[in-house]
Amino acid sequence: MQQNGKQLSLFSTPVLVAALGYFVDIYDLLLFSIVRIKSLKSLGLTDEMISSDGLDIINHQMLGLLIGGILWGMMGDKKGRLSVLFGSILLYSIANILNGFVENTTQYSLCRFIAGIGLAGELGAGITLVSELIPKEKRGIATSMVAGVGLTGAVAAYFIAQNFDWRVCYYIGGGLGLALLLLRVSVFESGMFEKMKESSVQKGNFLMFFTNAKRFKKYLLAILIGLPTWYVIGILVTFSREFGRAFNIAEEINPGKGIMFAYAAISIGDIVIGLVSQGLRSRKKALFIFYGITVLGIALFFRQQNGTADNMYAICALLGFGTGFWAIFVTMAAEHFGTNLRATAATTVPNMVRGALPLITLMFQSLQHRFDYLQAAAITGGVVMLISIVAGALTEETFGKDLNFIEE
Secondary structure (H helix, E strand, O other), X not given: OEEOOEEOOOOOHHHHHHHHHHHHHHHHHXXXXXXXXXXXXXXXXXXXXXXXXXXXXXXXXXXXXXXXXHHHHHHHHHOOHXXXXXXXXXXXXXXXXXXXXXXXXXXXXXXXXXXXXXXXXXXXXXXXXXHHHOOHHHHHHHHHHHHHHHOOHHHHHHHHHHHOOHHHHHHHHHHHHHHXXXXXXXXXXXXXXXXXXXXXXXXXXXXXXXXOHHHXXXXXXXXXXXXXXXXXXXXXXXXXXXXXXXOOOOOOOOHHHHHHHHHHHHHHHHHHHHHHHHHHOOHHHHHHHHHHHHHHHHHHHOOOOOOOHXXXXXXXXXXXXXXXXXXXXXXXXXXXXXXXXXXXXXXXXXXXXXXXXXXXXXXXXXXOOOOOHHHHHHHHHHHHHHHHHHHHHHOOOOOOOOOOOOOO
C-alpha cells in the first residue's frame, strides 16, 4: 500500500510512533496504581484512607478518560488523527508534571482527572491511524504490535518507581510525553481521512451512534466486550494488597509489583492474540480463546486462601495475559465504523470501558453490604464476564474488512 508516496510496513514510522505514544500513555495511566500507597502515605493518609481515597482518585482519573474519549474522538474525525496525537500528549504531559507538586488528595484528584482527559486520546487515535495506513491483511498484527510495545510502559513505571521518589516519577512521565512530541513531527496523516474531510458527510458526530439501531448495537457491543480488562486491572490487581490480606497471605502484597507482572503479560498477550487472529483469520475466535484464559485466571485468583505472594504475582501475570485482547478489542472498534466516525469509535470505546470502572467498583462495594469482600469481588467478576461473553457472541466479525467507507 502506498500512502503519501511512502511504502508502509509493520515497522514504519507511524507504527513506531503510535507504539511509543501508547508506551508513555500506559506509563502515566498506571503510575497512580503503582505509587498509590507510597504517595498517599507521604500525604499523611492512614491505611483506611489510602483504600477509600485511592479508589476515589482512580475513579476521577477514569471519569476524565470517559470525557476525554468523547472530546478527542470527535476531534480525530473532524480535525484529523494527528491533531489528537499532538493535543492529547501535550495535555497529559503537563498534568503529570503538575501532579508532582500536589500537597493533598483534592489536588491529586484534579491532576489525575485532567491527565485522564489527555490520556483518553492516545490509543484510539494511534490505532485508527495505523489501521488506515497498514494493508488490511496485516492490520491486526500492526495494532497488536502498537499495544504490545505500549503496554510495557507499565513495566517501566514499576521499575522507575522502585528507584525514584513518586513525585519524580510523575515528572519523568511528563518529560517523556513532551519528548515524544518531537518524534511526531515526522508522522503523516491518514489518506482515508484526507479524502473524507473534503466531503460534506457528517464527521465525528458522537450522537450518530445513537440515531441508528444497527450502529448503536455495534457500538454498545464494542464497549461491552472489553469490560473484563478493567475489572481485572482496576479491582483484582490494583487492590491485590487488600485481597492478599483477605486470603491470609502472610507476605504483604505489593500492588505495584502485581501491576508490573500483569502488564508484562498483557504486552505479550497483545502480540500473541494478533498472531492468533491472523492464523485463525478471525477476531472473534481469538477473543474467545483469551476470554477462556481470563476466566481461568479469575477462578485461580479466588482459590488463594493461605497462599503465597509469589502465587499471587503469577496469577496476576496469567490474568494479564488473558486480558491481552485489548489490542484486538480496540481494533475491532475501529473496523466496525466508517472513516467519518472511526476515530470517534476507536477513542471513545476503550475509554467507555475505562469509564465503566466506577460502575464496576460501585457494584463491588454494594455487594459488600450482603457478602464478604471476596464473595463480592467474585460475584462482580462473574457478572462482568457473563456480559462480555454474550456481547462477544453477538458481535460481528471484522477480520479483513475494507475500511474505506463512510457512515451515512
